[in-house]
Amino acid sequence: MEQPNKPYGFPAREILIPALKVGALSGATGLLYGGVAGVLRSAHPILFTVAAGIQWSALGSTFWATRATILYTYYPNPSQNDRRTASTLAGGVTGGTIGGLFRGPRNVIPGTIMFTLFGYLGQKMYDALDARHSEQVASDALAAAEGKTRARRRFWETIAGMKWSPLTALSDEDYGNMLKEKLLRVEAEIALVDEEVERLRGEERRMKERPGKEPPKPTT
Template identity: 45%
Template sequence: MQPTPCTVQKIKDGMTDPGKSGASSSGGTEPPRRGNGLPPEVIDIIWPAVQIGSLSGMTGIIVGGFGGVARSSTPALFALASGFQWFTLASTFSASRGFVLQAWGGDKVTPREKISASAIAGALGGSAGGLLRGRKNILPGAIMFALFGAAGQAIYNRSTAQNSESPQTDTSKSEKFSWMNSKWSPITVLSDAEYERLLQERLLRVNAEIALVDENIEALRAQERDIAAKKVASESKVLSTTRT
């Protein structure tokens, strides 16, 4: 949003005529009083709007500086006018949107209501920005920025909805297309049920091997008892023959 020559001239006149500016501040050097009567809800809306407007104003000064070098004989005034317009537009949009959302229920508003609130705030911000450029720019600015606000909010709502659904989709895709599930992979991903079944199979295999070992041990013990019995029988036979 670039300033018009009319806006630049207004700022130039205000800087070169200190009497007018001094008349507007003819209250001495007393600092402005704090609005202690403002509720916290209003401050929570106005202060972020001022911050957003300040950032936008600095951006407008930078952009206006480049544009002023190319289009104006007074690039400094052109940059200041551009920054002031950006500040007015951004702060008005942010504050208007905050007040509308608060009036409609705050965090309880639906995505469709957010689109309407952004459109209303865009219309107010566009009207304020158009007023700085001349009365004939109020209506076009309101319509243009209302459309921009509604479109931007709709895109943001859709992006938020997709991001809320993406974790489940990403998890299912990662489980389905994981390289570990490939037949060429030496590693296989097992679920809890599959892992439990695998452990049970191995436990049964170990129990069967233990049973076979027990059978072999029992067979060896039986064979040892037979050998011992035969040995005792042969010794007794030898003793009987020697006595005779």
Template identity: 40%
Template sequence: MKRNSPQDPEVHDNHHYSGQRAPQQMPAVEGISGGQRSFLPPEIMAIVVPSLKVGASAGACGLFAGAAAGILQGAPPVFFSVIAGGQWFALGTSYYASRLVAFNAMGGEEKLSPGDKTKASALAGGFAGTLGGLLRGPRNIVPGAIFMSALGAGGQAYANRRAAKAEVESSTDKKGFWAKWSPITQLSDEDYEKLLEERLLRVEADIAIMDDHIKQLRESESAATEGKQSESGNGKPGQV
């Protein structure tokens, strides 16, 4: 009787499928295998990214301002430019980030009143001024906080005023640059009702005037008819 050797393909295949489990495919873990996992939550990224953009813009302005100050003072412009750019970057980033945090903590920018926005901007300015004072020295903390708080509140008050003025202009006039040169005027529902009432009053007045003219014509016709009848009666010969 022939015995199957260990190298027989049938025995090898049976041993492979009977003695060992088939490898199973491991489920992919979302965020780890995909390589697209974010280090910060979306809420924090929504604050960090705009704040860095604002800080970068402020830092660029600080570079030019520092270079100009260095040239005017006869100092190395590169050194002044780097120092001023770093300070302006820190102020812009900290101010805008703390402002967004304050808005979110108070319920969101869309739900805040102009006064609440001014308060939040003042708090953000105080925080940014405190950070700027720490960078320049402990003696500059209180003056920097007061100055930046007033600057933030004043800037937000000015922005609120411009937004209110733009809203009033958009509600009264048509949007667009050529609106004031257009011969067509946009009317609201109340203005349209008033216009219709005025036209209706004019029509009623015209009807009343026409009624008076018709009445006068009828009176003149009746008077003329009576006059003819009286003349014809007087001209008839008397009967015997």
């Protein structure tokens, strides 16, 4: 299967800038966590806080850049399963790389396993929340449309209920009865036309039985 044409070159700007933003956000979260944990657990809380911020920032930016690169390279039009796969792979790459870089070679395999699970579960949780949010937005839009319809109907019913108004409010039953009356009038007119046609045909047959006389012309 041929893939859609991609932009020329690697979109470094579209990948790196969002990755840096995610890294800054996760780094700020790491600083908050490190500040609390450093006071409780470390003899050097400031160093612990800075280290936690750097580590969390590296995790966030690496994960997002890896995920975006996988999506751009292999899934130009990603589905939900494609995004889940990309997040899972990016989590494994990030966990192994950052774990080995900050905590030594022994943490490569545990970091890969743990962050693979984190990437998969995180994407799955995000998809579930996004689907629920989409359903809520659609439900709110439908409720708003129905509310506007009811408000418009109440407005016209109020106008029709005024004495000076030329409008008349009709219920569904009244409207149905009005349509039935119109249908009966149309059927009566059709019956009269059929009777006229039969009368003319009878006259024509009688005139044909009397030679020398032309059949009467239909009256308009």
